[in-house]
Amino acid sequence: MLTKWTGSAGGPIWIRPAWPENEVRAAFSFRKGGVSEAPFASLNVGFHVGDKPECVIENRRRCAAAVGGQLEDMVVPEQVHGTGVAVVTRDDRGRGSVPDTPPIPDVDGVITNVPGLTLMVMAADCVPLLFYDRAHRAIGAAHSGWRGTVGHIAREMLTRMQMTYETQPQDVEVWLGPSIRQCCYEVDDRVADPVRAGFGTAPLLTRFGKPGKYLLSLQTCIQADLRQAGVPESQIHDTGVCTACHPEALFSHRAEHGKTGRLLGVIRLPSPS
Template identity: 70%
Template sequence: MRTNWTGSAGDPVWIRPDWSTDRVRGIFSFREGGVSDAPYQSLNVGYHVGDDAAAVTENRRRCAEKIGATLEDLVVPEQVHGAGVAVVTEAHRGRGSTPAFPPIPGVDGVVSNVPGLTLTIMAADCVPMLFYDATAGVIGAAHSGWRGTVSHISREVLRTMSEAFSSRPEDVDVWLGPSIRRCCYEVDERVAQPVAESFGHGPLLPRHARPGKYLLSLQACIRMDLQSAGVSEEHIHDVGVCTACHTHVLYSHRAEHGRTGRLLGAIRLA
C-alpha cells in the first residue's frame, strides 16, 4: 500500500499518484472542499445521487482544476457495473462532464493517448483504478465493483490499451483508489460464488458464526488479475484507504445506506 495525502479533514484532502514524471497527472478526491449540502457534503461529483446539479458542476470544476484541466476536458463513462472499455479520442472531449453531454454509454472503463483529455471515474465503495503506460504514452481509468471485478475489467483495460496503442502490461503502472475493503465488505453466497469461481477462495474470509457470509477483498482480486495479465507487482499501488471506515472524509454507499455522494478518480496526459 502506498498513500500520498495532502490536506486534512478540515482542508481539502486528496491522494495523488506519485508518478515520477510531469507527463501525467492523476488524483483521487475525498469529500471535503466542495459546495454540496448534507448528506452530500461537500465535494460530491455524482449528478445521479439527488444532489443539486449546480453544486455538482462546481465540485467537478474544482476537481478538474486540481490536475490542470477544465470541466470541458472531462470524459466520463456511463458505469454500468460491467467490463466494457472504450477508446477515447478528441471527439469525446466533454462527454459526461455535465448533464448536457451524455457519458460514454455502456462502459466502465476508458483509455486514451490524447493529451489534455481527463479520464474520469466516480465511486463510493467500488474500486477506482488509474492506468499509465509511460512507454506508449497511454492512460486509462476504470470502475470496478464486484460485478466488474469478476468480469475482469482490469484485464479488459490492459487488453484495450494493447490492441489500440500497442501498450505492454509490463510497462503499465496501476493505482487502486479509496474503496471499501475486506474489513467492512460483507457479502453473501450470491457474490461469493462467482468471486470464488474467478479468483479462488483467497480473497474471501468466512465470517465467524455467520454461515454463508464472507468478508471480501476486491483489491486482492484485482491485484491477481493484473499480475496474471503481466503487470509487475511493484507497478500495482493500492492506496489502502477504506471508504466505509472513513465516512468523515470519504463517501461510502454501504456505510451511509445509499444516500451519499461520489468520489472522483481522474487522470490526464499533460
C-alpha cells in the same frame, strides 16, 4: 507507499499517485473541499445521486483543476457495472461532463493517449482504477465494483490498451483508489460464488458464526488479475484506504445506507507546452 496527500486542517482532500507530474497527473478525491450540502457534503461529483447540479458542476471543476484540466476536458463513462472499455479521442471531449451531455454509454472504463483530455470515474465503495503506460503515454480510468471485478475489467483495460496503443503490461502502473475493503465488505454466496469461480478462496474470509457470509477483498481480486496479466508487483499500487471505515472523510454507499455522494479517480496527460 509512493503516495502524496494534499489536505488542510479539515482533513485530506486528495490522494495522488507519486507519478512525475510533467508526464501524467492523477488524483483520487475525498469528501472535503467542495460546495455540496449534506448528505453530499461536500465534494460530490455524481449528478445521479440527487445533489444540486450546479454544486456538482462546481465540484467537478475543482477536480479537473486538481489535475491541471478544465470541466470541458472531462470524459466520463456511463458506469453500468459491466466490463466495457471505450477508446476516447479528441471528439469525445466533454462527454458526460455536465448533465446535458450524456456520458459514453455502456462502458465502465475509458482509455486515451490524447493529451489534455481528463478521464474520470466515480465511486462510493467500488474501486476506482487508474492506469498509466509510461512507454506509450497512454492512460485509463475504470470503475470496478464486484460485478466488474468478477468480469475482470482490470484485465480488459490492459487488453484494450494493448490492442489500441501496443501497451505492454510491464510498462503499466496501476493505482487502486479508496474503496470498501475486506474489513467492512460483507457479502453472501450470490457474490462469493462467482468470486470463488474466478479467483479461488484467497479474496474471501468466512465469517465465524455467520453461515453463508463472507468478507470480500475486491482489491485482492483486482491485484491478482493485474499480476496474471503481467503487470509487475512493484507497479501495482493500492491507496489502502477503506471508504466504509471513514465515512467522515470519504463517500461510502454501504456505511451511509445509499444516501451519499461520489468520489472520483481522475487522470490526465498534460497538454504539450
